[in-house]
Amino acid sequence: MKQVELTCICCPMGCNLRVELDSGSILSVTGNTCKRGDEYARQECIAPVRVITASVPVVGGKLARVSVKTAAPVPKDRIFDVMDAIRLISAQAPVHIGDVLCENIANTGADLVATRSAERN
Numbered sequence: 554m555k556q557v558e559l560t561c562i563c564c565p566m567g568c569n570l571r572v573e574l575d576s577g578s579i580l581s582v583t584g585n586t587c588k589r590g591d592e593y594a595r596q597e598c599i600a601p602v603r604v605i606t607a608s609v610p611v612v613g614g615k616l617a618r619v620s621v622k623t624a625a626p627v628p629k630d631r632i633f634d635v636m637d638a639i640r641l642i643s644a645q646a647p648v649h650i651g652d653v654l655c656e657n658i659a660n661t662g663a664d665l666v667a668t669r670s671a672e673r674n
Contacts (some may be wrong), residue, residue: 554580559597563589570594602626604608607639609654612647614671621654625663634659646673 561568567668568590573580582594586624594604604626621642627635631652638659644652655665 559594559600560584561590561593563587563593572598574598576644589670601629604631605632605635605639607636607640610643611671612625612643612645612649614644614648615674616669616671619644619648619671620668620669621665623658623663624653624666627661627663628661631659631661635661637665639665644671646671 554573557574559570559572560672561570565588568585570582570584570590570593572594572655579595579598582591583592583667585594595649602625606620606622608620611617611619622634635658638655641668642655643666644667648654648667648669650665650667650670653664653668657663658665
C-alpha cells in the first residue's frame with residue numbers, strides 16, 4: 554500500500570489530503586472538508602489535468618496582448634506542448650471574451666479562448 558499527500562487547490566482552504574493507493578487503485582481519501590477535495594485527489598492520482606492560462610499578442614489592437622486559457626483542462630503531461638503551441642499564436646483585433654483563438658490546441662481536445670477583449674486600434 555502507498556500513501557500520497559496532496560494539498561487541494563480547489564478552493565482557498567487548501568486542505569491537506571492523504572490518498573491511500575494499492576496497485577494503482579484508490580482505497581481512500583482523507584483530510585478533505587468538501588466533496589471537491591475528494592474528487593481532486595482522485596483525479597490527481599489517476600490522471601492529473603490543468604487549465605492553462607497565458608497571453609497572446611494582438612495585431613492591430615489597442616492592447617498589445619490578451620489573456621487566454623484552455624476551455625477545458627488538459628493532461629498535465631501535455632502542458633509544455635500547449636505552451637509551445639500558444640507561443641505561435643497571435644490574435645487579430647478586435648478580440649472578444651470567449652473568442653476561440655485555436656481549436657483543439659496541441660491535439661488535446663481543448664480550445665484556446667480569449668479571456669479579455671481588445672478593440673481595434
